[in-house]
Amino acid sequence: MxxxxxxxxxxxxxxxxxxxxxxxxxxxxxxxxxxxxxxxxxxxxxxxxxxxxxxxxxxxxxxxxxxxxARPAGGAFTATGGRVCCPQAECPSNVPFAVAGSVVFLPGPQPAGRAGGYCGFCGEVLLTACPVCARPLGSGGHCRDCGAAYVNPPAAPGLTPDVWAAERRKEIGEWRALL
The missing domain is CATH 1.10.260.40 (lambda repressor-like DNA-binding domains)
Incomplete structure (x- = not known):
C-alpha cells in the first residue's frame, strides 16, 4: 500500500x-x-x-x-487496549511546546474511566496507533518507530511557535481551572 x-x-x-x-x-x-x-x-x-x-x-x-x-508500508500493527490520544491540535488534552522552531504536542490522557473511540474533551476520533506506520502509540508525542507526530500543529499565521505554544498553554490552564 x-x-x-x-x-x-x-x-x-x-x-x-x-x-x-x-x-x-x-x-x-x-x-x-x-x-x-x-x-x-x-x-x-x-x-x-x-x-x-x-x-x-x-x-x-x-x-x-x-x-x-509513495512511501513504504509500515508494519500491520494495531493497538489493543493500549494508549490512545486525541489527534486534534486544538483539543485541551494536547499540550503544545515549541521545539527547534516548531510546535510539538504532548498528548495527555483521556478523562478517568473514559472508554470508547472518541475524545472525552472534544469528541474527535481517538488515535490508537501511529497514523503513519500503524504501530501502537508510545509515550510522548512522536512515534518511537517512524518519528511521526501523533498531533499535527495548526497553522498559526503571524505568531512564532514559542509564542503560539505559550498562549495555547495559558488557554488550556484557564480551561482546566474551570473544571
Missing part, C-alpha cells in the same frame, strides 16, 4: 486554511467526505485514494508528486 507523507498532509491542511475553505467545502469539490479530508490532514495513509489526493492538491495549488504518495 502506498502512504501519504506527514509533510504533505501538513502542507495540504495549511493550504486549505489559507484559502479559507472548510473541510466540508474541500471534500465537496474533491468528491470525497469531510471525514476523509480530516483523516488525510492527520496523515492517515488510507484516508483518500492517490487520485483524490492529487485532485485535492490541484484544488489547493499544492504539488503532489510520486515521492509524496
Amino acid at each position: 502506498e502512504r501519504l507523507s506527514p509533510e504533505l498532509a501538513g502542507r495540504l491542511r495549511d493550504a486549505r486554511r489559507v484559502k479559507g475553505l472548510s473541510q466540508c467545502a474541500l471534500a465537496h469539490e474533491a468528491g470525497c467526505t469531510q471525514s476523509a479530508v480530516s483523516m488525510m490532514e492527520l496523515g492517515r495513509p488510507d484516508a483518500v485514494s492517490r487520485e483524490t489526493l492529487r485532485k485535492i492538491g490541484v484544488l489547493l495549488d499544492v504539488e503532489v508528486g510520486e515521492s509524496d504518495t
